[in-house]
Amino acid sequence: MDALLLLTxxxxxxxxxxxxxxxxxxxxTAHVASAASAIILADAIAxxxxxxxxxxxxxASGWLHADALSAFMLLGIGTIALIATAASPAYLASHDxxxxxxxxxxxxxxxxxxxxxxxxxxxxxxxxxxIAIEATTIVTAFLVGHxxxxxxxxxxxxxxxxxxxxxxxxxxxxxxxxxxxRHANLTETDALNYTLLTAxxxxxxxxxxxxxxAFLLLGFGAKAGLAPLxxxxxxxxxxxxxxxxxxMSGVLLPVALSQILRVTAIANPALGTGYARTxxxxxGLGTLLLAAIALIRQRDYKRMLAYSSMEHMGLIxxxxxxxxxxxxxxxxxxxxxxxxxxAVAFTSAGHILATEHTTSxxxxxxxxxxxxxxxxxxxxxxxxxLGFPPFSLFASELALARAGFAAHLGLVIAAALIxxxxxxxxxxxxxxxxxxxxxxxxAPAPSPALSTRAYTPLITAVVVLAALGITVYPISxxxxxxxxxxx
Amino acid sequence: MNADAEWLDVACGAFLLAAVxxxxxxxxxxxxxxxxxxxxxxxxxxxxxxADRHHPELYAVAAGVGLLRAVVLPGILRRAVTxxxxxxxxxxxxxxxxxxxxxxxxxxxxxxxxxxxxxxENTPAARALPVGxxxxxxxxxxxxxxxxxxxxxxxxxxxxxxxxAIAFLAAAGVPLLVEFGVSFDLLLAxxxxxxxxxxxxxxxGSADLDDLRELHD
Numbered sequence: 001m002d003a004l005l006l007l008t009x010x011x012x013x014x015x016x017x018x019x020x021x022x023x024x025x026x027x028x029t030a031h032v033a034s035a036a037s038a039i040i041l042a043d044a045i046a047x048x049x050x051x052x053x054x055x056x057x058x059x060a061s062g063w064l065h066a067d068a069l070s071a072f073m074l075l076g077i078g079t080i081a082l083i084a085t086a087a088s089p090a091y092l093a094s095h096d097x098x099x100x101x102x103x104x105x106x107x108x109x110x111x112x113x114x115x116x117x118x119x120x121x122x123x124x125x126x127x128x129x130x131i132a133i134e135a136t137t138i139v140t141a142f143l144v145g146h147x148x149x150x151x152x153x154x155x156x157x158x159x160x161x162x163x164x165x166x167x168x169x170x171x172x173x174x175x176x177x178x179x180x181x182r183h184a185n186l187t188e189t190d191a192l193n194y195t196l197l198t199a200x201x202x203x204x205x206x207x208x209x210x211x212x213x214a215f216l217l218l219g220f221g222a223k224a225g226l227a228p229l230x231x232x233x234x235x236x237x238x239x240x241x242x243x244x245x246x247x248m249s250g251v252l253l254p255v256a257l258s259q260i261l262r263v264t265a266i267a268n269p270a271l272g273t274g275y276a277r278t279x280x281x282x283x284g285l286g287t288l289l290l291a292a293i294a295l296i297r298q299r300d301y302k303r304m305l306a307y308s309s310m311e312h313m314g315l316i317x318x319x320x321x322x323x324x325x326x327x328x329x330x331x332x333x334x335x336x337x338x339x340x341x342x343a344v345a346f347t348s349a350g351h352i353l354a355t356e357h358t359t360s361x362x363x364x365x366x367x368x369x370x371x372x373x374x375x376x377x378x379x380x381x382x383x384x385x386l387g388f389p390p391f392s393l394f395a396s397e398l399a400l401a402r403a404g405f406a407a408h409l410g411l412v413i414a415a416a417l418i419x420x421x422x423x424x425x426x427x428x429x430x431x432x433x434x435x436x437x438x439x440x441x442x443a444p445a446p447s448p449a450l451s452t453r454a455y456t457p458l459i460t461a462v463v464v465l466a467a468l469g470i471t472v473y474p475i476s477x478x479x480x481x482x483x484x485x486x487x
Numbered sequence: 488m489n490a491d492a493e494w495l496d497v498a499c500g501a502f503l504l505a506a507v508x509x510x511x512x513x514x515x516x517x518x519x520x521x522x523x524x525x526x527x528x529x530x531x532x533x534x535x536x537x538a539d540r541h542h543p544e545l546y547a548v549a550a551g552v553g554l555l556r557a558v559v560l561p562g563i564l565r566r567a568v569t570x571x572x573x574x575x576x577x578x579x580x581x582x583x584x585x586x587x588x589x590x591x592x593x594x595x596x597x598x599x600x601x602x603x604x605x606x607x608e609n610t611p612a613a614r615a616l617p618v619g620x621x622x623x624x625x626x627x628x629x630x631x632x633x634x635x636x637x638x639x640x641x642x643x644x645x646x647x648x649x650x651x652a653i654a655f656l657a658a659a660g661v662p663l664l665v666e667f668g669v670s671f672d673l674l675l676a677x678x679x680x681x682x683x684x685x686x687x688x689x690x691x692g693s694a695d696l697d698d699l700r701e702l703h704d
Contacts, residue, residue: 063664125665127661127662127664127665127668127669128664128665128668130665130669131665131668131669131671131672134669134672134676135672135675137676138672138675138676138679141679141683142679142682145683145686148686148690149690150690150691150701151701151702153683153686153687153690153691154687154699154701154702155702156683157636157680157683157687157696157699158699158702160676160679160680160683161630161639161643161680164643164676165627165630165643165646168643168646168647168650171650171669172623172650172653174661175650175653175654175657175658175661176604176653176657178654178657178658178661179604179607179657179658180607182658183607183608188662189662191658191662192661192662192665205603205607207602207603207604207606207607208603208604208607210603211600211603211604234702234704235702238702239702294704297704298704299704303704
């Protein structure tokens with residue numbers, strides 16, 4: 001039963017990939033990926049109930065492990081995957097020129113992407129998690145370059161080189177961590193098991209652990225879009241197909257970030273909270289600063305959304321730096337809220353691109369009048385990202401600020417809030433222009449609007465996002481348990 | 488034991504020299520040959536350590552590593568070289584002299600930085616650890632100072648060889664399953680980069696990364 005809970009998500013996604021590989025993208029297979037996502041979501045809910053009631057599950061001598069944090073991340077993967085895969089048929093249909101082979105490749109890679117992310121969060125061994133995260137780079141490289149345009153290829157190249165290098169640094173960190181663990185008398189299979197590493201953190205050699213943690217944070221930080229190895233992110237997120245951008249921004253970044261939480265859980269007892277806190281604060285504030293500057297002079301709305309992801313990841317890194325249970329609960333709620341909002345934003349941006357034929361902010365005007373439903377959804381997602389109530393990002397940002405002041409990091413929080421304010425102004429300004437500016441007289445007539453069916457998952461997500469902001473009751477016990485894991 | 492230690496030093500020396508050679512010779516054909524030498528040296532390190540620690544498992548790992556890093560990966564690189572005509576770094580960001588000087592500095596840095604790991608276990612293998620770290624740093628140098636797509640792949644492979652060497656020298660490798668997964672990922676990553684290079688060349692006319700200027704804010 002336990003093993004089944006841990007194997008189902010990866011199995012469902014792999015099976016869906018096999019179906020697409022054999023049958024290709026057809027009418028009858030169009031919803032296989034959505035079905036796999038629904039299975040992942042259902043499994044995540046079952047897993048969440050199981051771990052909050054009966055504690056963590058270990059399978060295959062610790063290679064697979066599920067605690068509240070894994071269940072929480074899997075819940076995110078299932079939800080965002082459902083939104084993204086539901087949007088895939090519309091995306092592929094709007095690219096009519098594409099050949100069957102290219103559609104098949106898209107579908108296979110998206111399913112493999114889901115399988116890799118599920119493996120990463122359910123791995124109990126940091127080595128296995130590393131392999132899964134590097135695998136996400138490999139499968140998404142072709143998804144980023146899917147359209148085959150020069151810009152898409154350029155983005156795919158930068159993405160593969162920078163992320164592979166970054167993640168190689170994390171591997172170096174793992175090798176050092178393994179060395180320290182073997183000298184603390186952990187056996188070969190146990191030496192990368194993060195539960196055991198956390199328990200034996202005091203026995204690890206501090207000098208080696210310091211180096212290991214620095215490399216691990218830098219490497220996993222590269223995949224999470226944190227400075228200094230962030231420069232792939234705006235290119236890759238803006239060039240990838242919209243549903244893939246939703247997945248990359250909404251779940252892949254948090255999946256990498258959850259590995260950072262695993263690492264700090266090992267580092268803090270052994271090195272004291274100061275070491276990881278300093279590194280993460282520098283990375284977080286740096287990311288926020290770069291994102292805020294880039295947001296001001298942004299002309300492309302997909303890049304704008306990408307920089308907004310960096311902004312939120314920077315904030316989440318600062319929350320991880322604070323590291324108290326309140327801060328961790330806040331960043332997990334923030335991850336959930338940002339994932340949902342960004343999935344809706346990227347998916348609706350994809351619809352905007354399909355109907356307006358431009359990614360330039362200046363050339364999309366008066367969207368609110370011409371496509372009210374789509375504009376409403378996009379606006380709701382932007383308002384959520386800006387941190388307006390009733391959406392959950394308001395609650396999580398507030399909680400994060402409180403946690404920071406409680407931990408005597410007022411200066412860091414103040415700096416973060418100033419940068420957030422700059423990002424807020426920039427995002428509000430650009431969004432307002434897209435939605436409300438007067439239309440030019442020679443503005444092209446929009447293509448026919450999408451069917452209501454395409455909007456249903458997006459509207460549902462916005463409602464869930466608002467509901468989460470009003471009450472976190474359904475996930476509160478999971479959230480607290482997950483925050484306890486990272487502590 | 489002593490003979491083993493000497494063989495280990497020879498293998499590590501060849502390993503480091505191959506990395507320096509990549510910095511010195513900047514054409515991709517030479518780089519792929521040097522990477523093959525380095526892969527063989529890496530396999531030799533694993534064999535010597537296997538004999539020293541009576542760890543027969545390491546022979547199998549050595550065979551796998553040798554096949555992948557001395558034959559397959561340099562082979563992929565070599566085929567990419569023959570497919571292109573303009574593989575020489577014509578306008579490098581750093582000239583050869585400066586690069587070699589920087590390499591010397593990085594080797595020194597590696598020796599300083601690796602002290603905590605060497606202190607942990609004072610064996611001939613652990614004393615050779617800085618060599619692995621030096622190759623990692625040299626790989627980074629090649630990655631950031633070269634402009635051709637293939638040279639960047641070379642830098643990435645150097646970086647990865649260095650990490651594998653550290654893994655062998657520090658604790659006789661990571662668990663077998665992890666080593667296998669890492670190698671598989673590496674192979675796929677290089678294949679992805681190979682495909683992307685071909686496509687870049689087809690749409691940009693060259694794989695000069697200076698031409699990648701379409702995406703900016």
